[in-house]
Amino acid sequence: MFRRNRNIAAPLLFLLSFIATWQAWVWWSGVPAWLLPAPGQVLAALWEMLPVLFRHTQSTVLAAVTGLLAAVLLALALAVLMDFSPWVRRGMYPLLVFSQTVPIIAIAPLLIIWFGYGILPKVVVVALVCFFPVAVSMVEGMEAADPGMVDLLRVMGFTRWQLIKLVRLPAALPSFFSGLKIAGTYAVMGAVIGEWLGATSGLGVYMTRATHAYQTDRVFAAIIIISLVSLLLFGLINLLARLSIPWYFKERSND
Amino acid sequence: MEIILEDIEKSYMVDGEPLPVLGGVSAAVGEGEFVSLIGPSGCGKSTLFNIICGLTGPDRGRVVLGGKTGARAGEVVSYMPQKDLLLPWRTVLDNVILAREVAGENRETARREARELMPLFGLAGFENSYPAELSGGMRQRAALMRAVLARRRVLLLDEPFGALDAITRTRMQQWLLEVWDKFRQAVFFVTHDIDEALILSDRVYVLTPRPARVCLHLEVGLPRPRRAETLTDPRFLALKRQIMRALLG
Ligand SMILES: Nc1ncnc2c1ncn2[C@@H]1O[C@H](COP(=O)(O)OP(=O)(O)OP(=O)(O)O)[C@@H](O)[C@H]1O
Ligand SMILES: [Mg+2]
Numbered sequence: 001m002f003r004r005n006r007n008i009a010a011p012l013l014f015l016l017s018f019i020a021t022w023q024a025w026v027w028w029s030g031v032p033a034w035l036l037p038a039p040g041q042v043l044a045a046l047w048e049m050l051p052v053l054f055r056h057t058q059s060t061v062l063a064a065v066t067g068l069l070a071a072v073l074l075a076l077a078l079a080v081l082m083d084f085s086p087w088v089r090r091g092m093y094p095l096l097v098f099s100q101t102v103p104i105i106a107i108a109p110l111l112i113i114w115f116g117y118g119i120l121p122k123v124v125v126v127a128l129v130c131f132f133p134v135a136v137s138m139v140e141g142m143e144a145a146d147p148g149m150v151d152l153l154r155v156m157g158f159t160r161w162q163l164i165k166l167v168r169l170p171a172a173l174p175s176f177f178s179g180l181k182i183a184g185t186y187a188v189m190g191a192v193i194g195e196w197l198g199a200t201s202g203l204g205v206y207m208t209r210a211t212h213a214y215q216t217d218r219v220f221a222a223i224i225i226i227s228l229v230s231l232l233l234f235g236l237i238n239l240l241a242r243l244s245i246p247w248y249f250k251e252r253s254n255d
Numbered sequence: 256m257e258i259i260l261e262d263i264e265k266s267y268m269v270d271g272e273p274l275p276v277l278g279g280v281s282a283a284v285g286e287g288e289f290v291s292l293i294g295p296s297g298c299g300k301s302t303l304f305n306i307i308c309g310l311t312g313p314d315r316g317r318v319v320l321g322g323k324t325g326a327r328a329g330e331v332v333s334y335m336p337q338k339d340l341l342l343p344w345r346t347v348l349d350n351v352i353l354a355r356e357v358a359g360e361n362r363e364t365a366r367r368e369a370r371e372l373m374p375l376f377g378l379a380g381f382e383n384s385y386p387a388e389l390s391g392g393m394r395q396r397a398a399l400m401r402a403v404l405a406r407r408r409v410l411l412l413d414e415p416f417g418a419l420d421a422i423t424r425t426r427m428q429q430w431l432l433e434v435w436d437k438f439r440q441a442v443f444f445v446t447h448d449i450d451e452a453l454i455l456s457d458r459v460y461v462l463t464p465r466p467a468r469v470c471l472h473l474e475v476g477l478p479r480p481r482r483a484e485t486l487t488d489p490r491f492l493a494l495k496r497q498i499m500r501a502l503l504g
Contacts, residue, residue, distance in 0.1 A: 095296050141427045146340065148336055148338055148340050149310075149340050149342065151336075152334065152336060152340050153353070154310070154329075155309070155310065155328060155329045155332075155334050156307045156329050156333075156353065156357050157327070157329040157330070157357040158356075158357055166342070166353075167342070170342070170344040171344075173344075192460065242259075245344065246385075247343050247344045247345075247385040247387065248344075249342070250385050250387050250388060251343060251385075251387040
């Protein structure tokens with residue numbers, strides 16, 4: 001507990017001095033609020049707009065979480081398929097890497113043409129952004145399963161499908177969760193990008209409107225909310241990892 | 256006979272060159288028998304076990320398990336590889352009952368039986384620990400317990416005590432004999448250690464360096480139960496000399 005406090009203390013100190021410098025700079029230089037609002041003003045805007053922000057946050061989070069789940073399910077299906085068929089693996093893996101080079105921003109307008117202004121295009125953007133890290137970590141984790149273990153269970157008489165369930169998937173979980181953590185931080189960002197390009201609600205929509213009105217303090221307030229939500233999602237994924245792979249953390253603490 | 260190996264040959268391709276590993280090995284293990292296989296490191300002992308298990312096929316020769324050709328290996332033998340290979344994500348209890356789940360047996364029934372046997376395997380109190388929390392000796396015992404609980408007619412043990420210190424090793428040998436006495440499965444046992452082979456076995460096969468062939472086949476014939484004194488018995492020493500001569504060529 002003591003060490004933990006010390007770990008938090010250092011970054012907190014830097015953050016506070018950064019905010020203090022910012023506040024001092026704004027006072028001293030008299031820069032106009034629409035260009036750079038003071039931290040105090042941002043907090044005031046945050047407090048004032050809290051109910052509105054809350055409503056927008058809900059729809060952003062819904063899109064982010066749904067998209068992330070969709071990416072996980074797709075990645076799981078692909079990983080299992082690749083394990084069953086080396087042919088699918090050889091065919092799909094390069095495509096997977098290639099898909100990562102397609103800029104999502106560029107295809108997002110297409111998504112809006114195809115799926116309209118509702119939640120669906122946002123979910124698709126999030127799923128596209130999250131799919132790669134989740135799929136790669138899952139596929140590589142499954143491949144890293146100890147071949148001796150797989151052989152041993154095969155001799156015992158387990159079927160291919162049971163081997164996936166008993167060895168490959170559990171062996172992939174540590175790697176999968178590190179991929180999921182990365183994807184989790186992308187997810188909220190993906191949803192916001194989806195909203196910038198066209199939507200009726202969400203933090204991205206709120207930011208666009210605030211920007212157009214030069215309400216820079218509100219833009220900053222939205223940024224704070226986005227960071228907090230991403231952080232929360234990251235923490236939740238971490239917690240989920242702790243709960244579902246306790247053996248992994250025991251192994252590490254023994255080293 | 257539980258296992259009959261007839262003239263097994265096997266080569267691996269290494270850098271495009273065939274590496275002959277087994278050069279015609281013949282051996283047999285009878286019902287309830289304890290048989291050891293001694294050979295220099297790298298001569299192909301693990302390869303032979305992989306062939307018995309059906310993980311790889313022989314280039315020539317025949318494997319007969321449980322009296323009939325073409326039996327699925329896993330129904331006759333239970334394999335304990337050189338590494339313990341416990342599943343890190345399962346508790347000790349769920350690791351040792353693993354083989355029982357193949358047949359779709361009820362987990363609770365298997366667990367109940369395993370719980371009762373924990374003291375015999377020196378694992379009482381560790382049922383709910385993960386493998387990472389066990390010592391090397393305990394992991395070996397858990398791996399052995401998993402093999403025994405599979406309830407197959409033959410146990411294939413590949414250097415189960417290779418990684419242990421001398422004292423733990425001697426203890427484990429005594430204890431393995433108790434387990435063998437209780438469950439009466441046949442055991443096919445790979446080791447580098449001559450004393451270990453003689454203390455444990457009814458019969459011993461000695462292999463030559465690669466490509467391996469059987470260069471000596473011994474009936475041990477020392478009375479059981481065998482104890483520490485057996486190690487200084489003149490008959491024991493004579494057998495040991497014979498094996499050393501065969502190994503050193
Ligand atoms: N899959 C493989 N491909 C190529 N060569 C192999 C393979 N498996 C084993 N070998 C080679 O076959 C030889 C015998 O290996 P094996 O593991 O059977 O020896 P061993 O007698 O069990 O040795 P040890 O006592 O050290 O465990 C070694 O030279 C090894 O390099
Ligand atoms: Mg070996």
